[in-house]
Structures are given as structure tokens and as C-alpha cells.
Amino acid sequence: FVHSPLDDYQPSIRVGELLPWVSAERLIQCRVRQTTNQTTYTCISYRxxxxxxxxxxHMNDKVFLVRQNLYDLLEVLQQEAKDKPEERFIYWIDALCIDQNNIWERNHQVAQMGRIFSTATCV
Structure with a gap:
């Protein structure tokens, strides 16, 4: 998986959406996209x-590796999403929504964390 670059000309972030399980394998699948502050999302902070x-x-149909504790969290959230299929779960999680391999982007997004958290509907 490779993140697409964020727009340098406006304050933007990436948000993710968990997708319903589509098979008995229970693959965790999500879609990540760029957005401005008009999107309603939940910030998730964890260690x-x-x-x-x-x-x-799987992020945007590509393999992406996450730490075990984030995987466990996503598994719980995906089960909740399965139980409430009419609701979309849009989130911001740093490990998924920031390109951790891009030092400039990582520093830029970290500098915006106050805004990212304050504009979230829930933290």
C-alpha cells in the first residue's frame, strides 16, 4: 500500500472507513481517502x-501491516460496524491516515494534531 500525497494547498487529512466483512475469513478492510474538515469523523488515540x-x-484493496493492538481494535470496530450496517464508521487513526514513511508529511500532520482532534466529532 502506498498513500497518495496530501494536497499541499489546503489543510487536508486522510480519513478511513471500515468496510463490512465480505467473507468467512473476516479480513479487515478499509478505505482511506483525503478530505478537508467538512467530513465527520472520530479520532482514535492509542498507544x-x-x-x-x-x-x-487491506487498505484500498492493498496489503498494509499494522501492530497487533491496532489490529485488535480494528477487529472490534469492524464487528460493531457489522452489527450496525446502516452506519458508516469514519475514523482518523495516525498509523493509517498519516504516511509514516514520509517524514515531511508526518511532521506536518503532527503539527496539525490539535486541529485534527478538535474538529473530530468524538475522540
């Missing part, structure tokens, strides 16, 4: 675990 255990999810 990064050691990277010794990585799990596979």
Missing part, C-alpha cells in the same frame, strides 16, 4: 505497541 507482531489488513 503504539512494539512492532515485533504485525498483522495484515
Amino acid at each position: 503504539w505497541d512494539a512492532a515485533d507482531v504485525l498483522r495484515e489488513i
Whole structure:
């Protein structure tokens, strides 16, 4: 998975949406997209675990590796999404919504965290 670049000309972030399970394999699937502040989303803050255990999810139909504790959280959230299929769960999670391999973007997004958290509908 490779993040598409964020728009440099306006304050934008990426948000994700969990997709319903489509098979008995219970693959965690999500779609990540760029947005401005008009989108309603939930911020999720958590402690990064050691990277010794990585799990596979699918972001925009591509393989993406996440730490075990984030995987566990996504699994719970996806079950909740399955139980409420009429509701869309739009989220901002730093490990998924910031290109962690792009130092400029990572620093830029970290500098905007106050705004990112304050414009979320729930943290």
C-alpha cells in the first residue's frame, strides 16, 4: 500500500472507513481517502505497541501491516460496524491516515494534531 500525497494547498487529512466483512475469513478492510474538515469523523488515540507482531489488513484493496493492538481494535470496530450496517464508521487513526514513511508529511500532520482532534466529532 502506498498513500497518495496530501494536497499541499489546503489543510487536508486522510480519513478511513471500515468496510463490512465480505467473507468467512473476516479480513479487515478499509478505505482511506483525503478530505478537508467538512467530513465527520472520530479520532482514535492509542498507544503504539512494539512492532515485533504485525498483522495484515487491506487498505484500498492493498496489503498494509499494522501492530497487533491496532489490529485488535480494528477487529472490534469492524464487528460493531457489522452489527450496525446502516452506519458508516469514519475514523482518523495516525498509523493509517498519516504516511509514516514520509517524514515531511508526518511532521506536518503532527503539527496539525490539535486541529485534527478538535474538529473530530468524538475522540
